[in-house]
Amino acid sequence: MMYHNEAKLTYFIIQTNKIAIFVPIIIKKDFMFNFFNKKAASKLFYNTDIHSHILPGVDHGSRDIATSIELLKDQIGIGISNFIFTSHVTETTFENTPESLKASYDILTKAIKDEGLDIKTAFSAEYRLDEYSLGQFAENKIVPMPNDFILIENSFQQELLGLDDILFDIQIKGFRPILAHPERYKYYGYRHQRYKQLHDAGILFQTNILSFAGYFGSQAYENAKWLLEQDYIDFLGSDIHNKDYSNSIIDFLSTKEYRKIEAKLKDRILNDTAFDF
């Protein structure tokens, strides 16, 4: 049996070997979407996304304004109304400055207004802890998130020598470091005590929602589950770079795994309470 959908008129086609019988019926579109097509997308249980690469043209996330608007609409569709844009600041590859980020943000802000999107936004960055970023910290060329939070990331190869002292210095400057996707640093997979040390030192943890979908591999998945069980997850983030992230998040929202994460984290994470826009 197949079906066609034109407005609210639906034809069921019952096929036998020789004949096809068209049976017209009228069904409300919502009903059809839910029962015959695919499930309506579920919503996230929080409204603030604190990690994304939606600013156009400044890293390997969105490459132009049209893409940025499309990614924003995807996120709005699953319940996000507050965005903190966190483009990469990384030595050699994405040596962004407060000025380069602001220029991109201004362009996007205008496009958001032109599109009539009813959202709150702020921009900051995802600071890779390397010589370039540390130089920017030394010169106070940093764009913090609202309320002086700072999204930082480690090298994916190895932990930076003297990481604890560096983080302490950042805290002394008055910033509140959030470690991006702690689950993705494979070298912590067999050193879970480092998670405890960092978290006990006041470093907040932001896990990528797609890590729970296996999007970043089995090690990141296992680490994310461990962090969840230990109550070490303070924020969730999309870390959205492109349409594939969008689609994968939307798919993940209809899984049982997502429901478990929602139940565990909905009264714990700080996405909607930590920032004044």
Ligand SMILES: [Fe+2]
């Ligand atoms: Fe990252």
Ligand SMILES: [Fe+2]
């Ligand atoms: Fe990121």
